[in-house]
Amino acid sequence: MRKILVTLKRVVDSNVRVRVKPDGSGMAVEGLKMSVNPFDEIALEEALRMRERGEAGEVLAVTIGGDECQQQLRTGLAMGADRALLVRCEGEVQPLAAAGILLEVIRREEPDIVIMGKQAIDDDCNQTGQMVATLWGRPQATFASEVKLNGDTARVIREVDAGLETLEVQLPAVITTDLRLNEPRYIKLPDIMKARSKPLETLSADDLVPAAPPALTALSYEPPAQRQKGVVVDDVPALMGMLRERGLVS
Amino acid sequence: MSAVLVVAEHDGQTLHAGVARAVSCGLAIEADRLDVAVLGQDCGGVARQAARIEGVTRVLCLDRSENAKPVAAIRAPQLAALAADGYSHVLGPSTTFGKDLMPRVAALLGVPQVSDIMSVEGDRRFKRPIYAGNAVLTVETPAEHIVVGTARLASWPVAGEDGEAAIEQAQTDVELPEHTSWLELKSAETERPDLQSASVVVSGGRALGSGENFSLLYDLADRLGAAVGASRAAVDAGYVSNDMQVGQTGKIIAPDLYFAIGISGAIQHLTGIKDAGVIVAINKDPEAPIFEVADIGLVGDLFAIVPEIQAAVEDS
Incomplete structure (x- = not known):
């Protein structure tokens, strides 16, 4: 039976507005509600559906970070993952470093499919899945909106700028999720109880990858340039008048 | 060097x-x-x-x-x-x-x-x-x-x-993998300009209420030579396809003129349009956040206003 590895990243909840610290040294995230990155929830949901259809045996949820990330792994276990793995790591983990750590996890676990969110909603990098596939020397199907498994291949419909592209990749492969792949399930109370007894293993990132790869240095954070609030007009003729004045419509 | x-x-x-x-x-x-x-x-x-x-x-x-x-x-x-x-x-x-x-x-x-x-x-x-x-x-x-x-x-x-x-x-001497096959690309058939390079974009949100109602926007866009976009809410509701999505998880665009029609203006949408030249917002809720960034706002029923704009463009 296929084994599926899903990555879950702990991020500030998508409904919370994050601001820059007044001194520009970072983002003011202390005390904010934290959640599983929404694209990663979609990744886990897809893996669970594969298992429920009998296309996969085991679903493993993995994250990298501090002990607080156990919370997101418990969420993943409550959603239905069979077991969870925390790779403990201090500080920020950039995509290339995350990919290197995940590669070592992949070598230990030997999954047939790795499903990841296409981007995390904090750094908005959209890199880690592609980097994992590359370091692993395996195919990638990014921005998936439909995945069909058939033997040792996956046929993936991808959301690209020009429309919908279909790739066929040989397994094992990395798939990253777009929004419309599925709608993640809600967690029910008994599932939370059940999740407490599921296995959650912890490893050390330093043991897996002794030397960190080159990384970007964050120099400063600033709020974005704000657009000035404009005017509210009363009717369409007033609107059209302003647009004509600016030469925007004939 | x-x-x-x-x-x-x-x-x-x-x-x-x-x-x-x-x-x-x-x-x-x-x-x-x-x-x-x-x-x-x-x-x-x-x-x-x-x-x-x-x-x-x-x-x-x-x-x-x-x-x-x-x-x-x-x-x-x-x-x-x-x-x-x-x-x-x-x-x-x-x-x-x-x-x-x-x-x-x-x-x-x-x-x-x-x-x-x-x-x-x-x-x-x-x-x-x-x-x-x-x-x-x-x-x-x-x-x-x-x-x-x-x-x-x-x-x-x-x-x-x-x-x-x-x-x-140029030539490179590298081994290429054979594990990935490209099968097809299905593009939405459209004569309209490309969303990412159009100088005018007309976008609709959840307030459009249905995919059929987007025809209002297509008509206006065709009149203006504009591309048509959508908020994530409209995409999630299934009104239009995801390749039309403007925002954090869709396309980031910078047209000269942007119409946000029936779009409340979630931060995820605003991030996709903040480099637009002029933003026009049409929404029935005067408190909608889109009005905080719009250059020109018009409060009212989009189903009345959009045809009126179209008529005004046709008259000229």
């Missing part, structure tokens, strides 16, 4: 409009030269289009049958090999093409990637948006390593088209 390599996006016939924007980003690095790499099959026509972009030194064609379709796993090793041969920077457009491909190039080169470059502050220093555009981060890339990045197209102007770059055939 610094040298920039820009990766061309194309469909085999036409160079993507974003390439001339990515070139502008590359030129901001003030390198000694800027080359454009065209990977494809029989892509001489695309190479000639790239050669016309001002500021381009050379266009390098990697012409081989494996490059007929844009498969990242096949193109990345060739690009990494090309880039490692004397370039200080490799840039791609921050489109789904570039987002798919460039991290693979970065990983092969063993370097981090700077996604969505919005400004160049030095040859290793760049600004990029994070948290759905709620903050701008200045990053520095590690010394002694090649810089890999994607250019946030809405931040960069289209470079001029009076260039006369030399076109050269």
